[in-house]
Amino acid sequence: MQLSKTAYVVLGMLRLGRRTGxxxxxxxxxxxxxxxxxxxxxxxxxxxxxxxxxxxTGTDDDSHARRRRAYDLxxxxxxxxxxxxxxxxxxSLELRHEGALKLFFADALDVDEQLALVRRIRADHxxxxxELGALHPNPEPAPDKRCPRRVLEWGIExxxxxxxxxxxxxxxxxxxxxx
Amino acid sequence: MQLSKTAYVVLGMLRLGRRTGxxxxxxxxxxxxxxxxxxxxxxxxxxxxxxxxxxxTGTDDDSHARRRRAYDLxxxxxxxxxxxxxxxxxxSLELRHEGALKLFFADALDVDEQLALVRRIRADHxxxxxELGALHPNPEPAPDKRCPRRVLEWGIExxxxxxxxxxxxxxxxxxxxxx
DNA sequence: TATAGCATGTAATTAGTTACATGATTAA
DNA sequence: TTAATCATGTAACTAATTACATGCTATA
Numbered sequence: 001m002q003l004s005k006t007a008y009v010v011l012g013m014l015r016l017g018r019r020t021g022x023x024x025x026x027x028x029x030x031x032x033x034x035x036x037x038x039x040x041x042x043x044x045x046x047x048x049x050x051x052x053x054x055x056x057t058g059t060d061d062d063s064h065a066r067r068r069r070a071y072d073l074x075x076x077x078x079x080x081x082x083x084x085x086x087x088x089x090x091x092s093l094e095l096r097h098e099g100a101l102k103l104f105f106a107d108a109l110d111v112d113e114q115l116a117l118v119r120r121i122r123a124d125h126x127x128x129x130x131e132l133g134a135l136h137p138n139p140e141p142a143p144d145k146r147c148p149r150r151v152l153e154w155g156i157e158x159x160x161x162x163x164x165x166x167x168x169x170x171x172x173x174x175x176x177x178x179x
Numbered sequence: 180m181q182l183s184k185t186a187y188v189v190l191g192m193l194r195l196g197r198r199t200g201x202x203x204x205x206x207x208x209x210x211x212x213x214x215x216x217x218x219x220x221x222x223x224x225x226x227x228x229x230x231x232x233x234x235x236t237g238t239d240d241d242s243h244a245r246r247r248r249a250y251d252l253x254x255x256x257x258x259x260x261x262x263x264x265x266x267x268x269x270x271s272l273e274l275r276h277e278g279a280l281k282l283f284f285a286d287a288l289d290v291d292e293q294l295a296l297v298r299r300i301r302a303d304h305x306x307x308x309x310e311l312g313a314l315h316p317n318p319e320p321a322p323d324k325r326c327p328r329r330v331l332e333w334g335i336e337x338x339x340x341x342x343x344x345x346x347x348x349x350x351x352x353x354x355x356x357x358x
Numbered sequence: 359t360a361t362a363g364c365a366t367g368t369a370a371t372t373a374g375t376t377a378c379a380t381g382a383t384t385a386a
Numbered sequence: 387t388t389a390a391t392c393a394t395g396t397a398a399c400t401a402a403t404t405a406c407a408t409g410c411t412a413t414a
Binding site: 091095 | 274
Binding site for chain 1: 392
């Protein structure tokens with residue numbers, strides 16, 4: 001039985017402690033979303049599947065006022081997570097960047113339109129960068145909890161790279177006009 | 180009638196000249212694939228739809244030995260492409276980076292496993308970088324054909340950023356061991 | 359003569375989003 | 387009392403991949 005990548009998002013989030021589907025989704029939205037998004041339509045059915053497979057256990061949790069079903073990682077689940085993390089299968093990588101796509105075809109545009117496009121792309125990445133920056137935790141995390149922050153910093157720097165690249169392209173296009 | 184993003188890949192490729200579905204796919208595989216992939220299962224049905232919508236015209240081409248159906252962009256198609264390129268709808272952006280996802284959960288790994296992971300991610304991006312580098316055209320393209328090359332350079336630098344980032348993380352993890 | 363490349367297409371499957379439906383609790 | 391947040395789920399839809407089926411032509 002092979003799991004989807006999104007199943008590992010669920011397992012990974014549960015490794016941090018008991019969580020409801022709702023909590024997992026909230027966590028995803030402020031962390032992995034930038035390199036691995038997931039919707040309720042994936043998370044709830046996935047929790048059901050993982051429970052059937054014995055990788056998580058659900059408990060009807062009455063300690064809270066609202067009805068909720070919280071999940072824990074089982075030992076088999078922990079093993080499955082670790083196996084995936086250390087597997088040597090090729091790492092999937094997919095990007096769908098509409099801005100880059102438009103820029104690719106931008107020879108169909110005049111210089112002003114090209115400039116408008118590259119500025120829009122830059123603004124988007126600037127916004128992403130700021131969003132991620134706002135999530136950055138001030139207190140240095142414990143040594144055994146450094147990884148999420150590390151990847152957050154990657155996201156910040158990645159968007160800074162994009163912004164920087166847009167700046168350079170903007171200048172290039174402006175120079176072209178004078179040619 | 181609103182078109183999918185992949186429809187614009189087809190329109191954009193046809194703007195460069197008459198092409199068959201097979202040729203479009205070949206072009207995609209050496210260019211947009213890195214930020215917008217497309218398979219035969221998308222391209223052939225998309226060509227049919229675009230023809231019905233009057234944005235492209237297909238011609239049974241007998242100038243070649245093999246049977247083939249080549250497509251041209253119509254004026255309506257050219258307009259649709261231009262409208263999309265200059266539209267102010269939000270630019271979609273999606274990334275699914277399994278390496279980053281694993282790194283996010285890598286607190287579950289010991290130091291050696293973490294190092295192995297970050298090295299695999301780096302190797303993948305190094306390979307991507309080299310692949311893209313091999314595609315880089317030596318001769319300076321004509322002024323009205325600069326955009327594809329510009330985006331190719333973006334892909335190269337993006338992968339160089341990833342490699343560089345992996346190097347820094349590798350050093351960080353190595354430093355941690357001595358702590 | 360066999361293999362690589364040209365060429366077209368579909369069916370089945372998987373993945374994922376969006377919209378909808380429901381309802382409780384808490385804080386303003 | 388009302389809006390925000392917590393909470394769970396499903397149905398319909400869209401997008402995209404993969405595998406399969408077919409068959410021709412050029413070249414080694």
